[in-house]
Amino acid sequence: MTGLHWFALRKGVAAFLTIIAILCANFVIFRIAPGDPIRMMFRDPRVSAQQLQAMKEKFGLDKSLGGQFIAYMKGLSRGDLGLSFSHRRPVAEVVAKRIPQTLLLVVTALCVAVVLGVALGALAGWRSGTRFDTIVLTLSLTMYSIPTFSLGIILLLIFAYHLAVFPLGGIVTPASGFTGIAYARDVLWHMLLPAFSIVIWYIGEYVLLTRSSMIDVMGKEYIITAKAKGLKELGILKNHALRNALLPVVTITGVNLGFAVAGVIEAETVFSWPGVGRLVYEAVSKRDYPLLQGVFLLFAVSVVLANLVIDLIYGYIDPRIKVRG
Amino acid sequence: MSVSRDRTDKLREFLQLLCGHGMGLTGLIIILVFLATALFAPFLGCVDPGRSGEFANILLPPSSQFWFGTDDLARDIWSQTLYGSRVSLTVGILAAFITVVTGTLVGLIAGFYGKWIEEVLMRIVDFFMMLPELPLMIVLAAVLGPSLWNIVLVVSIVSWPTTTRVVRSQVLSLKERPFVEASRCIGAGNPTLMFGEILPNVVPLMFAQAVLMITEAIYAEAVLSFLGLGDPTRISWGSMLHFAFESGVMARALWWVIPPIASIVALIVSFSLLGTAVSDILEPGYKETKGF
Numbered sequence: 278m279t280g281l282h283w284f285a286l287r288k289g290v291a292a293f294l295t296i297i298a299i300l301c302a303n304f305v306i307f308r309i310a311p312g313d314p315i316r317m318m319f320r321d322p323r324v325s326a327q328q329l330q331a332m333k334e335k336f337g338l339d340k341s342l343g344g345q346f347i348a349y350m351k352g353l354s355r356g357d358l359g360l361s362f363s364h365r366r367p368v369a370e371v372v373a374k375r376i377p378q379t380l381l382l383v384v385t386a387l388c389v390a391v392v393l394g395v396a397l398g399a400l401a402g403w404r405s406g407t408r409f410d411t412i413v414l415t416l417s418l419t420m421y422s423i424p425t426f427s428l429g430i431i432l433l434l435i436f437a438y439h440l441a442v443f444p445l446g447g448i449v450t451p452a453s454g455f456t457g458i459a460y461a462r463d464v465l466w467h468m469l470l471p472a473f474s475i476v477i478w479y480i481g482e483y484v485l486l487t488r489s490s491m492i493d494v495m496g497k498e499y500i501i502t503a504k505a506k507g508l509k510e511l512g513i514l515k516n517h518a519l520r521n522a523l524l525p526v527v528t529i530t531g532v533n534l535g536f537a538v539a540g541v542i543e544a545e546t547v548f549s550w551p552g553v554g555r556l557v558y559e560a561v562s563k564r565d566y567p568l569l570q571g572v573f574l575l576f577a578v579s580v581v582l583a584n585l586v587i588d589l590i591y592g593y594i595d596p597r598i599k600v601r602g
Numbered sequence: 603m604s605v606s607r608d609r610t611d612k613l614r615e616f617l618q619l620l621c622g623h624g625m626g627l628t629g630l631i632i633i634l635v636f637l638a639t640a641l642f643a644p645f646l647g648c649v650d651p652g653r654s655g656e657f658a659n660i661l662l663p664p665s666s667q668f669w670f671g672t673d674d675l676a677r678d679i680w681s682q683t684l685y686g687s688r689v690s691l692t693v694g695i696l697a698a699f700i701t702v703v704t705g706t707l708v709g710l711i712a713g714f715y716g717k718w719i720e721e722v723l724m725r726i727v728d729f730f731m732m733l734p735e736l737p738l739m740i741v742l743a744a745v746l747g748p749s750l751w752n753i754v755l756v757v758s759i760v761s762w763p764t765t766t767r768v769v770r771s772q773v774l775s776l777k778e779r780p781f782v783e784a785s786r787c788i789g790a791g792n793p794t795l796m797f798g799e800i801l802p803n804v805v806p807l808m809f810a811q812a813v814l815m816i817t818e819a820i821y822a823e824a825v826l827s828f829l830g831l832g833d834p835t836r837i838s839w840g841s842m843l844h845f846a847f848e849s850g851v852m853a854r855a856l857w858w859v860i861p862p863i864a865s866i867v868a869l870i871v872s873f874s875l876l877g878t879a880v881s882d883i884l885e886p887g888y889k890e891t892k893g894f
Binding site: 295298299306307309418419421422423424426427430431434438439534535536538539542543546547557558561562564566569570572573576577580581584 | 733824828856
């Protein structure tokens with residue numbers, strides 16, 4: 278076993294334990310709710326005692342807490358997340374249908390934010406103290422302070438309602454019958470505003486981080502050496518400075534995934550994007566606890582897994598880990 | 603006596619530095635304005651923000667009677683906006699207080715005792731930091747039920763680990779310093795060392811964390827209320843936007859949307875400015891550059 282193997286094994290075990298802990302926490306959270314869950318679901322006083330009893334049995338709430346936990350874990354191992362109250366279908370099925378739309382939105386927004394953020398941040402750090410730097414810095418800080426849902430509402434009001442250049446929401450024009458390229462163009466047109474509102478918030482983080490990392494690297498001796506050798510400025514930026522400044526950016530991408538989830542929930546809600554984030558809003562407004570539980574589980578587990586992947590990538594690109602383990 | 607004199611001096615010096623810091627001063631002034639509107643809302647032309655008005659007054663644009671117009675239940679938006687600052691500031695300050703006190707205590711214990719205590723506590727911290735914040739807050743708020751105090755609780759539960767992590771690493775370096783060693787040599791017990799020697803040196807850090815936490819708590823309250831998890835008995839900026847969004851007529855009633863958005867952004871920006879200023883001032887060497 279090399280250092281890298283040990284590192285991967287350790288990270289993998291930690292991620293596995295975290296997921297187990299999340300599954301347990303998920304069980305506990307939904308049972309600390311004050312009051313009787315069945316009573317909360319069916320507030321109608323006309324519901325008879327027998328009907329309540331039948332409901333309890335249906336959702337497995339007649340068992341002891343230990344029995345409920347075993348049933349919950351057994352269900353999870355089969356991919357069973359319970360029944361959604363509002364959709365009257367298995368939670369897993371409802372959630373699974375929404376995943377592709379969310380992935381499309383998140384991956385697009387993240388890629389744009391990382392590329393633009395790193396480029397702007399690197400340039401600002403490279404030319405720190407100039408007017409360009411000040412403008413980029415001020416803009417990033419301001420954009421970072423606007424909650425995604427507020428920005429979304431502003432964009433919606435300006436570009437969808439008043440200028441009417443973008444759709445009011447959704448993912449495709451209803452009943453348009455688009456196929457092929459026309460369909461893809463329609464989706465892209467619908468995605469622009471929600472993706473933009475996520476990018477704007479997210480980009481600030483990357484600009485600030487790359488900038489400070491860049492300033493840090495620029496003071497290192499090997500940059501001075503490279504300058505003394507008479508290398509071209511752009512070459513130094515690309516081959517010497519940026520490459521080293523990017524290490525912390527990789528780490529922060531993992532840490533930030535949890536925050537990215539927040540942006541997705543807000544943007545999807547405002548723009549009625551039919552993804553998992555919008556599902557959170559729908560579950561909250563219909564008090565659909567099993568659905569909320571399922572979505573929470575999906576978000577939490579995917580953040581842990583994504584972090585594991587990023588840790589492994591980091592272990593691969595950072596030579597120090599290979600040696601030390 | 604001399605200790606308390608020393609502290610008031612430090613506080614005065616800190617305030618002087620803050621007033622000399624352009625960003626910090628701007629932030630502080632905006633915050634004070636919001637604080638004043640929150641405190642004196644009843645004297646600033648406000649009516650009961652939750653009371654529905656007459657049918658004829660529904661969705662009126664700004665006028666001399668309704669300065670910011672009315673919403674779809676003919677409620678006065680000026681009053682809602684002013685009273686909304688109460689919710690934001692209450693949640694922000696209370697949640698930040700609970701978060702920083704809890705976080706510091708846990709960080710202090712973990713850093714000071716080390717060994718298995720630290721191991722256990724830091725694993726719990728790692729676990730919380732791994733969970734996506736907003737979904738966790740939504741789930742907890744939905745389960746506990748919508749109320750102002752539950753929002754404070756939920757934000758605190760989710761946010762304390764950040765402070766713990768920062769405080770712990772500070773404590774790790776502080777406990778190796780000579781003054782702690784000296785105190786131990788003259789027979790000080792663990793509680794004295796922790797709270798008498800180390801804690802005072804963590805206070806500046808706690809202060810910086812508190813400002814950061816207020817910003818995050820205000821943001822969290824706004825998002826939770828926007829998603830419909832706000833306190834139904836207290837109008838906040840987030841819940842104003844929730845009602846406007848749900849009403850389906852917000853495009854025709856910009857006066858309903860602009861005040862809450864502008865207020866949220868202004869308050870968050872000003873706390874961020876204050877936060878930047880505080881961390882600048884606490885940076886070693888800042889005082890000297892300003893000629894103190």
